[in-house]
Amino acid sequence: MQKKTTTELLEAFFTGGLFATPENEETELMEAISRKLIEFACILGTVAVDARFAREAMGTTEAFPVSEIAADYGRSAQAFNKLLRDQGIQYKRGKRWYLYDRYQNRGYTATRLTARDTGGRVRTFSSMQWTVKGRRFLYDFLREQGIHPTAGKEARP
Known part of the structure; x- marks a missing residue:
């Protein structure tokens, strides 16, 4: 089984999971919101990595x-x-x-x-x-x- 990236998992979630809508009701607004949510989640992932690095660098006790x-x-x-x-x-x-x-x-x-x-x-x-x-x-x-x-x-x- 191949590991999926965060972006791939979020895209699958938003397009086939909780935010999925019937084809005939899909709107550009919902697609735009989904794209923005995916983009935001990716940014949060990057920030989390940066925050962990900063905590380790600033708080080294050893x-x-x-x-x-x-x-x-x-x-x-x-x-x-x-x-x-x-x-x-x-x-x-x-x-x-x-x-x-x-x-x-x-x-x-x-x-x-x-x-x-x-x-x-x-x-x-x-x-x-x-x-x-x-x-x-x-x-x-x-x-x-x-x-x-x-x-x-x-x-x-």
Whole structure:
């Protein structure tokens, strides 16, 4: 059995289901309404996918800002980012940090979108955050380099 698209299912519903009318009573108005309803349903499907993506991007709870990891090592976010740069893990372009190619696509980082009001205008900013897997990678990598979390505090890899 071949899967039908949303459009095909809705067309079948409107032409042969609830909104079907006898042939002699079909009007252009009913056909126009049916087409508009199908079009609207397709738009809603697209919006639902976009909304799910936005919820996931804005509400990722499995990612940590660099400042949280840096605190485990008794450093500021700036100092920790520079440490990671010096270790060959990341580099800075403009105002953003990026992983070097050998560390990309391994699930170490996620992009977090944040909406901010900037003088009456809402703007969206993105930032790189570390996932649980990335945090564990940093802990193991830095430990191999002899860099450990500060005394009295355990890192949460």
